[in-house]
Amino acid sequence: MSSNDGIRKTLIVAFSLCIVCSVIVSAAVVMLKPVQEVNKTLDRKRNILAAAGLLVEGQSIDEQFKHVRTRVVDLTTGKFADDAVNIDKYDQRKAAKDPEQSEALAPEQDVAKISRREQYALVYIVQDPQGDLEKIILPIRGYGLWSTLHGFIALESDGNTVAGLGFYEHGETPGLGGEVDNPRWKSIWPGKQVYRDGEVEIGLIKGAVDPSAAAAPWEIDGLAGATLTSVGITNLVHFWLGQDGFEPFLNNLRAGEA
Numbered sequence: 001m002s003s004n005d006g007i008r009k010t011l012i013v014a015f016s017l018c019i020v021c022s023v024i025v026s027a028a029v030v031m032l033k034p035v036q037e038v039n040k041t042l043d044r045k046r047n048i049l050a051a052a053g054l055l056v057e058g059q060s061i062d063e064q065f066k067h068v069r070t071r072v073v074d075l076t077t078g079k080f081a082d083d084a085v086n087i088d089k090y091d092q093r094k095a096a097k098d099p100e101q102s103e104a105l106a107p108e109q110d111v112a113k114i115s116r117r118e119q120y121a122l123v124y125i126v127q128d129p130q131g132d133l134e135k136i137i138l139p140i141r142g143y144g145l146w147s148t149l150h151g152f153i154a155l156e157s158d159g160n161t162v163a164g165l166g167f168y169e170h171g172e173t174p175g176l177g178g179e180v181d182n183p184r185w186k187s188i189w190p191g192k193q194v195y196r197d198g199e200v201e202i203g204l205i206k207g208a209v210d211p212s213a214a215a216a217p218w219e220i221d222g223l224a225g226a227t228l229t230s231v232g233i234t235n236l237v238h239f240w241l242g243q244d245g246f247e248p249f250l251n252n253l254r255a256g257e258a
Contacts, residue, residue, distance in 0.1 A: 043168075048124050051166040052137050052154035053190065068137070069125045073258075076119060078248025080258050085120050092118055092139065105244070112142030112239035113232075123249070124152075133157040136253070138246050142236025145228040147171030149180065153237065155194070159250040162192045162202070177229030185221065193217045200242050203234035 045065045049055040056064060072090070074081040085095075095101040095118040102116040124137035137154045151167035166186060172178045179185055188209075194202045201218040206227070209219040222230040239245050252258040 047166060047168040048137050048152055051152035051164050052124075052126060052135050053164045054126065054135075067126055069127065071123050071125055073121050073123050073246070073249050074119065075117065075121055075245065075249070078246075078250075078252045078258070081120060087122065090120070090122065092120075092122060095120065109244050110239075112236040114142060114148070114239075117244060121246070123246075133253075135163050136250070138240060140236055140240040142232055142239060144170065144172050144232035145177050145226065146173065149232065149236065153240070155250070159254050160194050162189045162194065165189045172229050173226065177223060177226040179223050179226065180229070180233070185223070188221055192220060194241050200238045200247070202237060202241075204230040206230075 042061050045061050045068075046055060048068065049061070049064055054064065054067075070087050071080050072082045072084055072087060073079070074084065096114070096116050099116075101120070102118045104116055105114070121139060123139075125133065126135040126137065128134050134157055135154050136157075136159065137152050139151075140153050141148055141150045143149075147170050149167045149170040149172070151165065151169075153165045154163035155161060156163050164186070167180050170178075170180065172180060192202055194200060196218055201215075202220065203218070204220045204222045206222050208221045209216050213219070223233075241247060241250075249258060
């Protein structure tokens with residue numbers, strides 16, 4: 001057998017092995033995609049419940065989520081627009097990058113550093129057994145020090161009192177900006193107020209809040225050693241609860257006009 005025959009056979013075997021491996025990997029991706037989508041949906045529901053303080057460990061996520069209704073809000077009008085998009089298929093992140101489904105923000109608007117704001121947003125409404133509004137859970141995002149933080153903020157039925165907050169994705173520094181995941185810090189948020197004299201007032205301060213201070217209801221302990229992450233969180237909350245975010249919707253909801 002010539003050396004050329006040996007090389008040819010080696011290349012044929014290697015090529016065949018690559019084809020077989022590619023087929024196996026492709027088949028696995030296709031077969032696992034439905035499972036991945038289910039897990040992704042469950043994880044999102046879990047984070048929504050957790051942000052509102054409604055998550056009960058050990059119980060079915062789907063069962064707990066039956067008390068939560070997903071709605072579509074037109075961020076321009078501040079009104080419900082459930083027929084505007086397919087709730088089950090709508091990808092808010094993709095919409096924010098699509099010029100046909102979003103609008104560019106002017107520098108003075110873009111305090112959260114997100115560049116574009118989608119026209120439609122998914123919100124989550126929690127009702128009591130009588131059908132009365134209990135909580136509103138809103139998606140939020142914005143840039144910190146190293147990354148865009150993605151999360152949810154939950155408000156009580158008055159649209160002003162914070163029920164909870166949580167970030168499910170970020171790349172902030174562990175032990176510093178990463179303390180946004182610390183349960184102790186997240187426990188500070190419930191009961192805080194968002195608006196003061198019609199303006200978004202809530203925000204992180206440097207150091208710990210003095211409970212006796214007049215501004216204490218609107219203040220959150222800053223993240224030690226993470227000034228830029230703290231500023232970023234204040235900015236993203238101000239954006240999403242402000243005029244260019246969900247403030248028109250919350251005003252309509254309070255007035256019964258959503």
